[in-house]
Structure formats: C-alpha cells, structure tokens
Amino acid sequence: xxxxxxxxxxxxxxxxxxxxxxxxxDDDRLEDWPAFFAEACxxxxxxxxxxxxxxxAGVMYADGKGMLHDRVAALRQANVYERxxxxxxxxxxxxxxDEDGHVRAETPFLVVRIMRDGRMDLFATGRYVDVLADExxxxxxxxxxVVCDSSRFDTLLAIPL
Amino acid sequence: xxxxxxxxxxxxxxxxxxxxxxxxxDDDRLEDWPAFFAEACxxxxxxxxxxxxxxxAGVMYADGKGMLHDRVAALRQANVYERxxxxxxxxxxxxxxDEDGHVRAETPFLVVRIMRDGRMDLFATGRYVDVLADExxxxxxxxxxVVCDSSRFDTLLAIPL
Amino acid sequence: xxxxxxxxxxxxxxxxxxxxxxxxxDDDRLEDWPAFFAEACxxxxxxxxxxxxxxxAGVMYADGKGMLHDRVAALRQANVYERxxxxxxxxxxxxxxDEDGHVRAETPFLVVRIMRDGRMDLFATGRYVDVLADExxxxxxxxxxVVCDSSRFDTLLAIPL
Numbered sequence: 001x002x003x004x005x006x007x008x009x010x011x012x013x014x015x016x017x018x019x020x021x022x023x024x025x026d027d028d029r030l031e032d033w034p035a036f037f038a039e040a041c042x043x044x045x046x047x048x049x050x051x052x053x054x055x056x057a058g059v060m061y062a063d064g065k066g067m068l069h070d071r072v073a074a075l076r077q078a079n080v081y082e083r084x085x086x087x088x089x090x091x092x093x094x095x096x097x098d099e100d101g102h103v104r105a106e107t108p109f110l111v112v113r114i115m116r117d118g119r120m121d122l123f124a125t126g127r128y129v130d131v132l133a134d135e136x137x138x139x140x141x142x143x144x145x146v147v148c149d150s151s152r153f154d155t156l157l158a159i160p161l
Numbered sequence: 162x163x164x165x166x167x168x169x170x171x172x173x174x175x176x177x178x179x180x181x182x183x184x185x186x187d188d189d190r191l192e193d194w195p196a197f198f199a200e201a202c203x204x205x206x207x208x209x210x211x212x213x214x215x216x217x218a219g220v221m222y223a224d225g226k227g228m229l230h231d232r233v234a235a236l237r238q239a240n241v242y243e244r245x246x247x248x249x250x251x252x253x254x255x256x257x258x259d260e261d262g263h264v265r266a267e268t269p270f271l272v273v274r275i276m277r278d279g280r281m282d283l284f285a286t287g288r289y290v291d292v293l294a295d296e297x298x299x300x301x302x303x304x305x306x307v308v309c310d311s312s313r314f315d316t317l318l319a320i321p322l
Numbered sequence: 323x324x325x326x327x328x329x330x331x332x333x334x335x336x337x338x339x340x341x342x343x344x345x346x347x348d349d350d351r352l353e354d355w356p357a358f359f360a361e362a363c364x365x366x367x368x369x370x371x372x373x374x375x376x377x378x379a380g381v382m383y384a385d386g387k388g389m390l391h392d393r394v395a396a397l398r399q400a401n402v403y404e405r406x407x408x409x410x411x412x413x414x415x416x417x418x419x420d421e422d423g424h425v426r427a428e429t430p431f432l433v434v435r436i437m438r439d440g441r442m443d444l445f446a447t448g449r450y451v452d453v454l455a456d457e458x459x460x461x462x463x464x465x466x467x468v469v470c471d472s473s474r475f476d477t478l479l480a481i482p483l
Contacts, residue, residue, distance in 0.1 A: 019253040087286040092341040118313025125409035152440020180414040248447040279474025
C-alpha cells in the first residue's frame, strides 16, 4: 500500500476479503479462488502441531498462483468436491502488523461439512495466518497458512480451506 | 433509501440487523421477529438443492408480515419451541448490490440446537439471501430466503431461522 | 469514558476486544487473560437456566483480578489445560447501553474442543453478558457473565471461556 493504513482501517478490508473468500469456496466457485492471492504467493494447509514444531506442511502446499490453478483443475477432474458441500464461518481478524506494505493478520475459522445425505459435521477449525499486500489496487494474499487445530486429517482435506 | 449508500456503509448496518435478528430468536423473543421485516415481505426456508433447481420451498413460506405473526402464534400454541434452545452464529454479510433503494445481501449462518438435557448438535448451516430496504427510517427485510445447506430437515425446522 | 461514545463507535471496539480475548485463550496464553479485565471485576460462568432463575453461578466465580490470576495458576499446576485445545468463534456484539462510562454489551459465542487424538466436538455455546469501562485508556471488562446455553457442564469447564 502506498500509504500506511491503520489497523482499524485494515480490519474491515481483511474481514471483507475473508468473507468473499469463504463465499467463493462455499458456492463451489473454485475457479475464483486463486484470484484472492497475489501472483507470487504461498498457500499451505498444516496442523497446529506441525506449525508449532516448524515441521513442513503435510496436507497442501502451493508456491505461486499457478499451483493454485493446478490444484483446482485436479479437484475438478477428480470430482471429489461434488460429493459434499462446506460452510465456512470466519471470525474477526486480528491485525498483527503492517510493515513495508505487508499486512500480517490472523483470523479464526470453522468449517462444517454437509454430506449428500444431509448429515453435517465439524470438518475443521483453526486460524488463517496471513500476509497481505496491495496488488493492482486490491488487497491480496501473499501468504496464507491454514493452521488447523486438529491433526486428524481426512484424505479429502486436499480441498482448499 | 433516499440517498444511495456504499457497500462499506451498508455492511455494518446489515451486520447489525443480522445480529439483532439472531439475538431475538435465541432469546426466544419470537414476537419481536416480524418487526425485522417490511410490511410487504417474503420469508422462505428452503434447501440449497431446491433453491438451485428453482423448486418451491418445502419448509416454510410466508408472504407478508401477517403470515409471520401467524407463524409465531402457531408456534406458541404448539409449544414446540420450548423444548430446546438455539444459538445462531452469523458471519459477515456480502453486499451484492444496491439499486432503487433495494439492497441485496448474502450472509452465512450456523445454528446450534441445545436440547433440554444439555446435548448440543449442529442444527443448520446455510446462507441468508436477502433483499433489504428502508422502511420508516430503518433497514428492514423485504425478502429473506433462508437457504439451508442440508436438505435433511427436522420436522421442528418449522421454527424461524 | 470521558466523552460518551455512540453504539456504532463502540461496536468495533467491543468486537476487537472479544477477538483478542478469544485469541489469547485459543493460543493458550492464559497469563494474558486477566489483562482484559478491570482491576475491580466480576467473572462468572453460569448456565442460561441458572441465570434466568437468578441462581448463583455453579461453574466459576471470580471477584477481582487477583482471583483470575489464581485461577490461571491453578490451571497451570493441574495441567488439565494441555490435554486439548479450544477454538472460539465470536459473533457480533449488541451494544445495549452506555451510561456513566459503563457500556453494556451482549455477544454470542461458540467454542469447539479439539482432543489430542484430533476429535472435535461442540464444547459450549452461549452469550457474553458484559459491562465494560475505560481503564488506563483501554476498554476493559468490569463484568463478564458467561451464560452457557447448556447446563450439562463438563468438569473441565473450569477453564476460562
């Protein structure tokens, strides 16, 4: 960002980004998902345990927007995404810092999975650990670490969170 | 609204309406529920499947504020509402448009049901698909489609969501 | 507060306090928890049933910041807190009043518990019934009644919520 923004100005922007991000995923508009990221970006799904110990992410790792597109294409081919739907509830972001145009933020989330037969379960909870920056006039994710509270991962967790 | 409001101005207003709406339901102040709607209004509970296929709502349909009052009276007589309580968690609204004083918004929700013996379960998740307008100086619901993610409806789902 | 603040000014401040509060607990930074309270404070965990009937709180009662610190020390000694983690999702606060520098607010919450083996369950839902005031230039809790919807309390509920 050209001019530094205060935390109170940034918070509604980050909240809005998160709301739009969750809506794209829950609407099954997977193809819109990479657009929330900067061209050079890092997207990782990991567990709180792995994150705390500094271990590499076991679940999903994408380095650059191209890999996000690849992931979407793979999911569409595998067709695994169709069998159930998801509902994200995203909490209020905490703005942790804002340096050199890079905003650090942390936001809690909860995802419910809805099976085709109507059953619902708690699929994941955790926090987004983000670095955001302005790109082409919009706030985009430079880094999103999806730190899941549980380390019991469903094989289907290879969907974007 | 006499003067068009921007999305960033509208969002906190819609968020506040949703918070008050959820609080009225969770406090069992059902009689306050119709006041969130405009005189001429549409209230529908449906499933994502039905909504996507354009099928009519199977669960609840109210056309006009009078029918909302009727529904509350019926629930009070049937006394079904007393057996359990509910807790709504409502996400951040996405403001989708604002034309001719009509605001279109979409907001995710999650409802937990608490049985009399203390057990809790995920009762419903979904999104509010809303049309809002100013009436008598306050933002009110002209249309609220409650689109539930699951189509497995409990018979008790005839309660307002 | 020296000058009265409007509800729309207060709401983001109370929301921020709640987000930071939840984050401290979920990060297991229990030692930071008392700092959200005023020196003279009341912290109570109770059930909706007890609260409605005016019965005393059965679960946790702390009168003054010293008792909050004692509670944290006891939890660390008992080491019970380590066995599982928690994730709070906090809704939008309703500002109910603002008199003589005391703000009354109510905020819904949901807590998920994550066991060491990865299982997740709905641990608690309810509402924070708060009185807040300015102390040393920051908004702090004078009173926080944690009114849980369910009265089926786990013995481990003696953790801060």
